[in-house]
Amino acid sequence: MKDKNIAIVLDAMGGDNAPHVTVEGAVEATRISPIKVILVGDEKAIEKELKKYTYNASQLEIVNTPHHITMEENPKEAIEKKPDASIVLATKLVAEEQGNALVSAGSTGAVILAAAKNINRILGVHxxxxxxxxxxxxxxxxxxxxxxxxxxxxxxxxxxxxxxxxxxxxxxxxxxxxxxxxxxxxxxxxxxxxxxxxxxxxxxxxxxxxxxxxxxxxxxxxxxxxxxxxxxxxxxxxxxxxxxxxxxxxxxxxxxxxxxxxxxxxxxxxxxxxxxxxxxxxxxxxxxxxxxGAPIFGFNKMIIKCHGRSTSLAIKNGLLLAAKSVQDDITEQISRYITNYEYNHAVHDVEV
Amino acid sequence: MKDKNIAIVLDAMGGDNAPHVTVEGAVEATRISPIKVILVGDEKAIEKELKKYTYNASQLEIVNTPHHITMEENPKEAIEKKPDASIVLATKLVAEEQGNALVSAGSTGAVILAAAKNINRILGVHxxxxxxxxxxxxxxxxxxxxxxxxxxxxxxxxxxxxxxxxxxxxxxxxxxxxxxxxxxxxxxxxxxxxxxxxxxxxxxxxxxxxxxxxxxxxxxxxxxxxxxxxxxxxxxxxxxxxxxxxxxxxxxxxxxxxxxxxxxxxxxxxxxxxxxxxxxxxxxxxxxxxxxGAPIFGFNKMIIKCHGRSTSLAIKNGLLLAAKSVQDDITEQISRYITNYEYNHAVHDVEV
The missing domain is CATH 3.40.718.10 (Isopropylmalate Dehydrogenase)
Structure with a gap:
């Protein structure tokens, strides 16, 4: 897939310094790459940050939601209590093919649980x-x-x-x-x-x-x-x-x-x-x-988890890494290897 | 128990520099402590080392065996193949109450397996x-x-x-x-x-x-x-x-x-x-x-495992540590705690 057709969904409210560093990171990424970034979070807070920069409006889109999950919350309870939290909505957008991959600097537990709830796993992966x-x-x-x-x-x-x-x-x-x-x-x-x-x-x-x-x-x-x-x-x-x-x-x-x-x-x-x-x-x-960013493998869409303390540079790098993963068809390649392994393994099971 | 009544069984052939450092360590330990050290291993090799030092003969005893287990051997196979290897004999001597504790710088796997074979575990310990x-x-x-x-x-x-x-x-x-x-x-x-x-x-x-x-x-x-x-x-x-x-x-x-x-x-x-x-x-x-030395817990006799690269200082310290463990009744104390725990736990099992 070509860069200009790639859309990365970014949990704009995830991380210790969101939405300041997430918005800055998105702006920086779109300056050096033709990818589109979909910022999921509080529209007003995101727009306030965006005003600080000049950017190509066609490469940045906002999907508004007033809620997000903090680092301190119990991920499981928070996801149930806030079905429209930014990370939950972000996983849904990716699952609906509105974006090709997901980046978040929010709570690792919340990212993994929201993904498990909304994004399909690669066939054969448990x-x-x-x-x-x-x-x-x-x-x-x-x-x-x-x-x-x-x-x-x-x-x-x-x-x-x-x-x-x-x-x-x-x-x-x-x-x-x-x-x-x-x-x-x-x-x-x-x-x-x-x-x-x-x-x-x-x-x-x-x-x-x-x-x-x-x-x-x-x-x-x-x-x-x-x-x-x-x-x-x-x-x-x-x-x-x-x-x-x-x-x-x-x-x-x-x-x-x-x-x-x-x-x-x-x-x-x-x-x-x-x-x-x-x-x-x-x-x-x-x-x-x-x-x-740390990749989360196993879903049919690539997820990059950035550190909670990420700077805008780390967010930018996370977005570019996600785009590269889409370009290189990482999830499709993993899927082919695992399908092949599962097929062969079922035929010739290894005795230990 | 008083120091002068304590006997520590030492696997004289265990470790990279045995019996040179084991004998030297035993001599040094008996110079500053009234404990007795029972050296288990090749009598001729041990006596050759002992000749280098002046020592109190009543504090050092040799139990002869020509075999020992090297670091390179598979511990399980070696113990079966050499029933009179120094570490196997050493665990037997301790089990028969000829010594109060055991020190070895030999293969960790061999020490643990030989102990499991010959020395009783503390009641309740699996x-x-x-x-x-x-x-x-x-x-x-x-x-x-x-x-x-x-x-x-x-x-x-x-x-x-x-x-x-x-x-x-x-x-x-x-x-x-x-x-x-x-x-x-x-x-x-x-x-x-x-x-x-x-x-x-x-x-x-x-x-x-x-x-x-x-x-x-x-x-x-x-x-x-x-x-x-x-x-x-x-x-x-x-x-x-x-x-x-x-x-x-x-x-x-x-x-x-x-x-x-x-x-x-x-x-x-x-x-x-x-x-x-x-x-x-x-x-x-x-x-x-x-x-x-690293203590091995769970047996009714204390075992101190010294590093394979131990110097004579490390062996000396291991012997003194073993003697101190005997003095302080470590295994008896552990046994009392575990008996008490097992008794109370059987009565009030914790629901999770």
Missing amino acids: KSALAASYPTHNFQKRQDIFSLLLDVGANIHNSHHDLVHFAYMGATYAREIKKIENPTVGLLNIGSEPYKGGKTLSQTYAILKTLPDINFIGNVEGDKLMLGLADVVITEGLTGNIALKVIEGVASSAQKLLKQAFRENFLWKMGLMMLSGGIRKLKNITDYQEYG | KSALAASYPTHNFQKRQDIFSLLLDVGANIHNSHHDLVHFAYMGATYAREIKKIENPTVGLLNIGSEPYKGGKTLSQTYAILKTLPDINFIGNVEGDKLMLGLADVVITEGLTGNIALKVIEGVASSAQKLLKQAFRENFLWKMGLMMLSGGIRKLKNITDYQEYG
Whole structure:
């Protein structure tokens, strides 16, 4: 699909700084791309923000609704209480084909639940997956240093079929969006041997190693996650969520510890001042969440979840990423892989 | 029990540098403590090492066996193939009350499997647990900066009863060994709300909050693990293993990234040289595994698992830690808590 025919639905009220940064991000995206952005939210608040900019009116459309869901609300209760909240309406618009993909910086739980309610899943897929990029040592010398981890919390537990689906989702994304020819896929596990990790993980291992269209490199232990041996690491939601948050927590701890230790000593303090540029660079790498959106896979329309603290730059990047996903037919490609897998798997089921 | 009546069984052949460091560690421990150490392993190799030192012969005893299990062997197969391997014999000696506790720097899998085969579990306990100390920001201003995480890989999945048992094991250890009066206990989870994390975790939460003898502070998310809000964090083996290894992996990555970034720039290089003392200090904190042993809970005899790369200092510390655990009646105390819990729980089962 050509850019100028692509419409991205944006939850204009989602995120800590909405609608200020969402509107600014939409304006910026439409300046450098012919895509259309459908802003869903409080019309008056959106128009007030729009007045600050010059923009091409044919590329921005507002769909008005007075309600939205905040970060503090229980997602499930809020969706039931506010059937016309911006994120709920946004998922409906996408489901009705008024837009080709969805971007939101609102509550992750609300985005996933609203999508599950209104947008069809890809045929054969039982569970959606939230994917996160995390920084690595780039062992494979890729253009970017990030690997993809999924699921990081759309689910708690998953079946081995879910995990195989996650492998196709992540590999398709790495191939199309990151332009990695034959992306390596690893399974987050407690040990490297095929039999490790209990029934679900050992069954997943046994299936993945037989699949010709997945470049499976085996189990990846927690301490090897940062090496970047695998472009895509698949895991159940509970383990993925804990792994991702531990990475964030330790990275932030290392910075604090550094400052604390160096405060104690004058020589160290001097050294730290000399290093401030390097530390800023490190911080940029670890603040990766600010710069991109996390794809939510499994629905027949692409969803990009931006961080709640997103800047307008992050929203702009999220919109362009969503447009690129539409251009590259990501959901259709995932659908073809999974249909093919389900067909073959039903015929030759793997014994573990 | 008084120190001079305590005998610790040491797997003299376990670890990367055995029997060199195990013998040296045993000699050092008996120099500063009246405990007896029973060295299990190849008599000739042990005697050759012993010749290097002066020691009190009444405190060191050798039990000879020509076989031992290496780190590379499959633990399950090795135990079946070598019924007189040093770790197997060591667990038997402890089970026969020839020693009061066991220390090994050998393969974790072999230690746990040999113990499961030969040493009785505490009444009511279904699963043993491997505990690891990890460094935190020491939010509670404790004397040491470490919190205890368990299980980190003796199991894959656990029931809510197992997790409650783990809470008693960890809290008893923190109270007796770390001298923390009313240790805080947290549950590693995907979110802070009581209903999060699926059935096992929400049931565990519901039970823990009703227990008067556990200072339960609720769920701890991955990014909060390093704050040290909880002295003891409980989790199933798969999630605990992944969390611990991610901590290790990110800490080592941060060091590498630092060096890499700073190599690019002369000013940074200078700064780094000035900071070398501080970085060494940081490294000492993150190399925590060298300095202590990880307790294995659940058996009616205490087991301390030292790191495979242990130095003689680590072995000495492991032996003294094992002796202290015997002195403090750790296993008996855990047994009393669990018996009491099982009794009360059978009467007032918690509905979730």
